Amino acid sequence: MKGGFYDRYLLPRLLEWALGSPACQREREITLALSRGKTLEIGFGTGLNLPHYPSSVTDLTVVDSVEMPGKKIEARIGAAAFPVHRTTLDASSRLPADDCSFDSIVTTWTLCSIGNLEAALSEIRRVLKPDGIYLFLEHGRSDDPRIARRQDFINPLHRCLGRGCNINRKIDRFLQEAGLVIETMDRFILPFAPRVSGEMYRGTARRNEI
Numbered sequence: 001m002k003g004g005f006y007d008r009y010l011l012p013r014l015l016e017w018a019l020g021s022p023a024c025q026r027e028r029e030i031t032l033a034l035s036r037g038k039t040l041e042i043g044f045g046t047g048l049n050l051p052h053y054p055s056s057v058t059d060l061t062v063v064d065s066v067e068m069p070g071k072k073i074e075a076r077i078g079a080a081a082f083p084v085h086r087t088t089l090d091a092s093s094r095l096p097a098d099d100c101s102f103d104s105i106v107t108t109w110t111l112c113s114i115g116n117l118e119a120a121l122s123e124i125r126r127v128l129k130p131d132g133i134y135l136f137l138e139h140g141r142s143d144d145p146r147i148a149r150r151q152d153f154i155n156p157l158h159r160c161l162g163r164g165c166n167i168n169r170k171i172d173r174f175l176q177e178a179g180l181v182i183e184t185m186d187r188f189i190l191p192f193a194p195r196v197s198g199e200m201y202r203g204t205a206r207r208n209e210i
């Protein structure tokens with residue numbers, strides 16, 4: 001899917017504005033610190049993660065369902081210290097990679113908006129090496145029942161206005177159901193974000209072996 005005018009021109013500006021804050025950049029840095037070797041990022045957006053990858057990353061494949069043009073994105077790719085391979089595809093379709101091929105896989109603020117999340121997570125599990133690590137920084141369902149009820153109420157409207165973004169997904173449950181074993185997980189509220197969309201899940205997971 002290449003995307004229409006909104007996806008190609010308005011969405012990138014919106015993402016830079018909403019996810020480019022110093023608070024978000026700090027969280028990206030913490031999350032990406034453990035990435036290494038051959039790495040896959042799903043939901044590349046405008047490349048806001050690129051400056052935060054550590055030198056332990058040797059090669060990066062990035063995937064997004066929308067092809068966003070822009071000099072800023074090109075500049076970020078050009079400044080990376082490793083090769084960046086960019087692909088436009090729906091991450092819930094089959095990823096163009098062999099089983100067990102990545103040392104680390106990254107998603108940040110992406111699981112909320114993938115339509116068929118179960119299929120995308122199953123692909124993440126398939127292409128992650130047995131000793132590889134999945135790093136996630138995602139917003140989702142609150143553990144506070146009052147906030148979760150508010151999220152359920154607002155979600156249909158939020159999904160329409162936010163280009164398919166769900167605010168009430170219980171991220172840890174989706175990961176476990178996809179055969180990923182969560183090793184560490186921090187729950188926190190993103191500073192300056194509305195409570196319903198600032199409930200964060202940051203952590204690491206590995207594939208279970210069946």
Ligand SMILES: C[S@@+](CC[C@H](N)C(=O)[O-])C[C@H]1O[C@@H](n2cnc3c(N)ncnc32)[C@H](O)[C@@H]1O
Nearest residue numbers: 043044045048064065066090091108109113114
């Ligand atoms: C909220 S943005 C986050 C972008 C980036 N990860 C960041 O942290 O700045 C979500 C991104 O996921 C992408 N996305 C949504 N559904 C997708 C899918 N099914 N496959 C691949 N990318 C998808 C969107 O196009 C968008 O770029």
